[in-house]
Amino acid sequence: xxxxxxLAWFVLLYLAALVVLLITAFWxxxxxxxxxxxxxxxxxxxxxxxxxxxxxxxxRTVGMAAAVTVVxxxxxxxxxxxxxxxxxxxxxxxxxxxxxxxxxxxxxxxxYSWLLIFTHGGLLDWGLGKIxxxxxxxVHLIYTNxxxxxxxxxxxxxxxxxxxxxxxxxxxPSQIEASQDLGARTWRTTRSVLLxxxxxxxxxGSIFTFSLTLGDYITPLLVGxxxxxxxxxxxxxxxxxxxNVPFAAAMxxxxxxxxxxxxxxxxxxxxxxxx
Numbered sequence: 001x002x003x004x005x006x007l008a009w010f011v012l013l014y015l016a017a018l019v020v021l022l023i024t025a026f027w028x029x030x031x032x033x034x035x036x037x038x039x040x041x042x043x044x045x046x047x048x049x050x051x052x053x054x055x056x057x058x059x060r061t062v063g064m065a066a067a068v069t070v071v072x073x074x075x076x077x078x079x080x081x082x083x084x085x086x087x088x089x090x091x092x093x094x095x096x097x098x099x100x101x102x103x104x105x106x107x108x109x110x111x112y113s114w115l116l117i118f119t120h121g122g123l124l125d126w127g128l129g130k131i132x133x134x135x136x137x138x139v140h141l142i143y144t145n146x147x148x149x150x151x152x153x154x155x156x157x158x159x160x161x162x163x164x165x166x167x168x169x170x171x172x173p174s175q176i177e178a179s180q181d182l183g184a185r186t187w188r189t190t191r192s193v194l195l196x197x198x199x200x201x202x203x204x205g206s207i208f209t210f211s212l213t214l215g216d217y218i219t220p221l222l223v224g225x226x227x228x229x230x231x232x233x234x235x236x237x238x239x240x241x242x243x244n245v246p247f248a249a250a251m252x253x254x255x256x257x258x259x260x261x262x263x264x265x266x267x268x269x270x271x272x273x274x275x
Contacts, residue, residue: 018256025250034243044250054234058254061230064145065213068152069206072160075153076205080165081194099158107155111222114151118142118223143225151223152213159212160205167201168194203269210262214255231255 028041048054083095102110117123118141141147171194179189217232231254238248 021249021252024246025253027246029244029246036246044247045253047247048250048254054251057229057231057234060145061214061232061255062258064149064152064230065210067149068156068213069160069209071153072157072209073164073202073206075157076160076164077198077202080161080168083161083165084168099161103158108218110155111151111219114147114154115142115223118147142223143227145224145228148220148224148228151219152216155219156209156212159208160202163201163204163208164198165201167198167204171197200269203266207263207266211255211259214258 024036025044026040026042027036027038028043029035030037048058079095083092087095120140120142122142124141141150175193175197176189179193184192215232217230217236220228220230220233221236231251235248235251238244238251
């Protein structure tokens with residue numbers, strides 16, 4: 001009885017919206033009036049999967065999401081291990097605050113902060129110029145995919161650190177001690193004991209980093225400019241500028257399908273238990 005109201009709200013707002021999205025993807029617009037015609041057609045999906053431009057955008061988006069996930073996992077693992085196994089309680093608390101505090105800040109404020117860092121003559125150029133790197137210090141990083149990649153890694157890093165920390169904290173110390181008693185060095189213990197046991201936490205964090213990167217359009221729009229076009233930007237432009245809602249809905253099905261496959265793989269690796 002307690003779950004009736006929230007479940008009804010969930011079904012109404014979330015599942016019903018997905019159903020409407022699925023139906024709208026098979027409609028089309030009139031090329032002369034730009035009105036939506038409720039005529040069943042596969043034209044939108046055919047255009048997406050037969051156009052080299054849209055296939056490149058999908059590949060670029062998936063590649064970016066995968067790269068951000070890998071980098072965040074590499075950065076998060078030693079950080080989470082230090083928090084779970086080495087840091088004193090007071091230091092651990094301070095690190096938790098450092099990780100969670102940015103989540104309270106405005107998303108746009110964080111993106112605009114990086115925009116000021118990367119812009120020509122900004123903080124990055126000024127700092128590199130002071131130390132004499134790259135001559136004048138002009139690295140021209142703004143409005144590139146590299147800038148988008150760095151901002152994504154920064155934005156989603158806390159979502160990777162927390163699940164990995166939770167997974168590492170649950171590993172019994174006796175298993176690490178047993179590995180050391182058997183003569184395993186640090187790298188062998190990490191590879192054979194820590195990584196397999198922490199894998200569900202890593203995969204759980206990757207669900208957040210991968211999905212958030214896959215659907216984001218604000219960061220590419222502000223930091224990447226016109227040179228960074230991802231799935232989210234195509235959806236945004238077709239809803240606003242092109243006024244082609246059926247095509248935007250069809251494109252939105254692509255990240256949903258990708259995440260459905262990704263979640264099935266994550267479930268097989270036990271990631272849901274680590275969330």
